[in-house]
Amino acid sequence: MSSPTPKPARLRPRDRDTIIAALRSGVVPRIGFQHIQVGRAAEIAAITDDVRRIADGGSAVRFVIGEYGAGKTFFLNLMRSVAAEHKLVTTAADLTPDRRLQAGGGQARALYSELMRNISTRSNPDGGALSSVVERFVTSATQEAAAQGTTPDSVIVRRLDVLSENVGGYDFAQVVAAYWRGHDTGNEQLKSDAVRWCRGEFSTRTDARAALGVRTIVDDNNFYDHLKLLARFCRLAGYSGLLICLDEMVNLYKLGHAGARRSNYEQVLRIVNDCLQGNVAGLGVYFGGTPELLMDTRRGLYSYEALRGRLAENGFAVDGLVDYSGPVLRLANLTPEDMYVLLERLRHVYASGEPARYLVPDEALTAFMNHCAERVGDAYFRTPRNTIKEFVNLLAVLAHNPGVEWRDLLRQVEVRPESNPDLEPFADGTDDRGPAGGSDELSSLRI
Amino acid sequence: MSRGASKQVAQVAILIILVFLVPAAVLFVVRRTGHAPRNRTPMVAPAVPDRETQANTNVSGRALPTAQTVADADRGGNAAPSMIRPPARPIVPAQPPGAFAAPPAQPAAALAAPPAQPAPVRHPAPAAAVMTRDRPPVRRAVRVVSPPTPRPRPDPPQPADCWLPDGVRADIAGISVSGGMIYVGSRLPAEAADGPDPALIDPRLPVDHRNPDLRGESMNHWPSYSDVTPAARAAYLRWLAGGRCDPDVYLGYVFLYFYGLERRLLVDGRISPVAAAERASLVAEVRRLLTIYGRHGSFRGYAQNLLDAMAVVAPRRDIGAPPELTFAWSPEPSLALRMALAELSAADTPVPAEWALAWITQLPDTFLRTPATRCPEQFTSLFAVRYRERHGDGLILRPGTRSLSVSYRPASRGIRSPAPFENPRLREVSDQAGAISVLRQLAELATTELEAYSRYLGRHPDGATDSAAIAVLPAALPVPADAAARTLWPWAEGELGDAPQVVSSVEALVAHWADAPTTGKLGRADLVVLAQLLDRQGIGLEPDIRFGGGPPSANKAIVLFRRADQRTNAPSPAYDAALATVNLGMLVAMADGTVSAQELVALRAALAPLDLTADERGRLDAHAALVAANPPTPAVLRRRLGALSTAKRAEAGQLLITIAAADGTITPDEVRRLETLFRDLGLDPNDIYSTLNAAAATTAPSPDDLVTVRTAGPAASRIPLPTRQSPARTAFALDPALLAAKRAESARAAAQLAEIFAEDEPAAEVAPAEPPARLPDRPSVAGLDGDHSRLFHRLVERESWPRAEVERLAADLGLLTDGALEVLNEAAYDRAGGPLWEGTDPLTIDHDIAKDMHE
DSSP states (O other): OOOOOOOOSOOOHHHHHHHHHHHHTTBOOSSOGGGTOOSOHHHHHHHHHHHHHHHTTOEEEEEEEEOTTSOHHHHHHHHHHHHHHTTEEEEEEEOBTTBOSSOSSSHHHHHHHHHHHTOBOSSOTTSOOHHHHHHHHHHHHHHHHHHHTSOHHHHHHHHHGGGGGSTTHHHHHHHHHHHHHHHHTTOHHHHHHHHHHHTTOOOOHHHHHHHHOOSOOOOTTTHHHHHHHHHHHHHHTTOOEEEEEEEOTHHHHTOSOHHHHHHHHHHHHHHHHHHHHTOSSSEEEEEEEOHHHHHOTTTSGGGSHHHHHHHOOOTTOOTTOOOSSSSEEEEOOOOHHHHHHHHHHHHHHHTTTOGGGOSSOHHHHHHHHHHHHHHHTTHHHHSTHHHHHHHHHHHHHHHHOTTOOHHHHHHHOOOOOOOOGGGSOOOSSOOSSOSSTTTTBOOOOOO | OOHHHHHHHHHHHHHHHHHHSHHHHHHHHHHHHOHHHHHHSTTOOOOTTTHHHHHHSOTTSOOOOOHHHHHHHHHHHHHSOOSOOOOSSOOOSOOOGGGGSOOOOOHHHHTSOOOOOOOOOOOOOHHHHHTTSOOOHHHHHHHHHSOOOOOOOSSOOOOOTTEEOTTOOEEETTEEEOSOOEEBSSOOBOSSSSSBOTTOBOTTSOOOSSSOOTTOTTOOSSOOTTTSOHHHHHHHHHHHHTTSOOTTSOHHHHHHHHHHHHHHHHTGGGTOHHHHHTHHHHHHHHHHHHHHHTTSHHHHHHHHHHHHHHHHHSOOSOOOSOOOOOOOOOSSOOHHHHHHHHHHHHTTOOOOHHHHHHHHHHSTTOOOOHHHHHSHHHHHHHHHHHHHHHHTTOOOOOOOSSEEEEOOOOSSTTSOOOOOEEEEEEEOOTTOHHHHHHHHHHHHHHHHHTHHHHHHHHHOTTOTTSHHHHHHSOTTSOOOTTOGGGGHHHHHHHHHTTSSEEEEEHHHHHHTOTTSOTTSOOOHHHHHHHHHHHHHTTEEEESOGGGSOOOOOTTOEEEEEEOOSSOOOSOOHHHHHHHHHHHHHHHHHHTTSOOOHHHHHHHHHHHTTSOOOHHHHHHHHHHHHHHHHSOOOHHHHHHHHHTSOHHHHHHHHHHHHHHHTTTSOOOHHHHHHHHHHHHHHTOOTHHHHHHHHHHHHHOOOOTTOOOOOSOSSSOOOSSOOOOSOOHHHHTSOOOHHHHHHHHHHHHHHHHHHGGGGSOOOOHHHHSOOOOOTTOSOOOOOTTOOHHHHHHHHHHTTSSEEOHHHHHHHHHHTTOOHHHHHHHHHHHHHHHHSSOSEEOSSSEEEOHHHHHHHHO
16 A cells, blocks of 8 residues: 555646645646546546547547546546647636526626636646637738738638638637737737637627627627637647536536526537537537436436437446446546555655655555544545645645644644535525636545 | 434434533523623623633632642633634645644634744644544534533632733833733733733743843743743843834744733623723734734734724724725735625615725635736726726625624633624625625726736836827726827817818827827827727727728828717728728719719718618718828829739729619719729720629619618608619519628628728838847747747746736737747747746746757
């Protein structure tokens, strides 16, 4: 159990700080997954295949299904970083009561806006990279124009001509051209309006027309079409494709109105069909959700017949046999052994990758796990958010107080069991997670 | 704990409560229902385990440390749940042992988040640490279930009589300490622990005046006057005597003093009306200390916590001004803010904009983007404008269910943690998710509106009054009084008068614009700025770069015109076609040397079917006037037309004929003009006649075409008025889809033609700004082109770059910042396997990667 795990080669200070800061506040870090991932090689191989397929102009769709604390969010974030390494543009958003796949009151547009805000590239892993994507396209257009002796305008129009056949494609091309015009003439307002349009932040057509001269906007009805457009645009801009992670799908399951739920599942079906049938190029969509979201035949995805057929699992994959090629990817909860390895990793990361600077010996890891087990039982490794948080806190105290003995501190560690907020019904129209917070809760660290 | 086990525990707990604690519970209910007594004695803490301790305290407040007292104190500590709970607040990076080794806490207060306390390194006090573990679950359940039960005090202890009030002087060990506010005497048992209170100055104890421990080297983390070394006592007394304001004193001495204030407020304050009366001066003293020692996070935490606790029980009704807009992160909104919101909610008063902004910016999960932090003033006003637009006087917050409460965690280990301080009149409203979400959207909106302005200021830190800054300043914000642009507006208004449009000259424009380039030549960027500046006054400018066309030459005319109410700031898809139509149409109209009013009407009629906004139509009129004022000479016209390819000439010819036939009638004059133009175009004039014929036959008024059906006035009869439709046209129905397609096709053709009407650009404007002179030509790096290589060489000169400077570098090289950075990093990943730069603002450069990229 105490066999040393192979250590990652290089731990950048920025990665280390980001990981520690994120874990201490109980959220999944955005970068540096390779340093703290534990196990799950088959799942990673499966998603890496997906990413390659997307990069080759294919498409992929997956439902990452796991219990509360199984590590869905971590897995999705890991997926994003794998995709970024393959030059995909990635983005992610949590579904909430205010952000849905299908709605009439702007909730779908809100989801689109959130996705656009979180767009990341390899260079910009922290989100906000939409303008980078647009500018990269424009930059390549200007380079091509310079090489051919034409104007960037005409290159942009020509290269985006392929988008015109898609819904909203003509206006999308207009907006990108407007971005270039804004840059060319020093018109910052126009540039910023163009980005706002791409982010889905125009709420009326009149405003969009006055600012950009386009007749359409991203709205509840066409937001998925715009995602497809964006996927094609990413490829035109020189990236391999677009990966979209939609987490907390359980919020659809929790929708009280059967009609609203069904229309959202219809949108899911549309995405599944497009991605499985290869109607889209360079687009991957990953959903994260709990088992009841998938399998509840009354309210879950299985309640929608067409989805049940597509998501049904391989009948032969039972009794320990697994099939990672289906659209459903199940994540198991952490085991105590995983937890041990994870604590090792955390200690390693905390010491900036230098074993000489380890703050606690191996026995402290087992002692810590025992302590937690006494307090909360199995929950310490099944829903390890608090366990990890307290462990990092413990390391922090030890780091700042060299004289303190870890045994003394261990007694004071208070771990509390977590409850699954997903199972609580919605309060009256309020969302207990704030709009900005709670987007990436750390459910687990097992990979 | 599994659900079944907890159920059992709960059952046992309930049984125990029923048997033993019924009186207490009844009492609790009584107190819960009657708010008033609770309000009057808000600081009364549940004191079950320590009751005997206090009962043992004699009337004078001096207790004999009997064995009984000690045992009780220990039991109290054991019974208390752990105080080493994970702090509810996010943890600050430097987590000291202080938070892990605090004195035992009462259950109600144990949920309080301890303020982080960076403090000298010490082992936790053993007594406190040992008392924390392994309580039997049943007992814990009892404690959790049973409410904090203030029991009647049969023998209330009297306030300590060794307190020296404000202004009383004392001579201690040869040092004269004036100012009072300290405990001096030989007996003052600590409330929560064994031994004397840490704050008690026992004059009998030795003091080493020769070697005062000024730097506090002998002090431990939880100092007590009776335990510290004589040298430390000397330093402490000196500090006390010296006015208690030496900012460099060792912090432990400040805490020793603070312990006394704390005890007076929390322990004596709840039993002595005298002490309650002096609360104001004690609070003022804490506030004074905070101004001197507030830079120490640990002290600030405790002192602010104490002030908050005192404030919540005795709130000021007047909420005053909101705190300064700070962008520092705090774990939760300050109490002042929460109380103000609670007061507003209690009074059913709308939240003023400034409080709403303070609220949203103080939330720990609000991260304002650069525009808000770079231009705080503008952000504040813009937020207020948008807030009032959306919510009038302001949001009215519904009172929540929880009372506003402040948990207090004493700094002194001699004091028990009191129950949370709360005021039943005030409700916690600062965590209302709905309102927060609304405010956040507003803040985001205001930030986005400020983006362009902020970016300009980032590049030109002193440029707040530049015309280019004013041009992108959101219209809702006032223009600074000393802005150079202010001279422009009166001139433009004067020129325009009441007319819808007026022809003026570039010279006049430049003469009235202080920020005009000294050469007198307007570049493209200047024209955008000018157009945006005039926009603010509702005045349009032609030529306008944003709507096509190049900058006017120095001696050419320009046109000012009145904008429509609904402004359009970027051309509609149909605008290009309309512009070409106007250009060509004006050529037709001007072929005979003058432009008649009828011709203008005909021109407008030709534009009627196009989908244009009123603003764009006004602009097209202005453009027509511009063409009339700057007529292209026949030579220029021939040159331009000659530059067209044959195919485009044919398209131009078609467009001319369409215009001529747009109104359904073709006059001989028009035909003559067309003939001239066709000859200039090198087309065969014979084509005109057949095409005209066909055009007149097929041009049908489309559904959105404006056709005069009847004139104003009362309707003469119900008989349909005859239209101009010829019998041939009524014979077939037009396919609207085909019509739309045709129109789109001609729009495309017109857009292609538009370029011939672009003014010749001054040569100087075309060349991009020269790259910095000291970087003449560096070798290309990692396959990057010239400009990107230059950017690379600039970037690697430093470790880190503010974003604004990178933007300036990129702009100098004519690159798009984000695009160029993305290109650089992609090249870095391809060549060296890592990113060249990281972060958003500032960007940090990885020189190892840069080196690898060179190879």
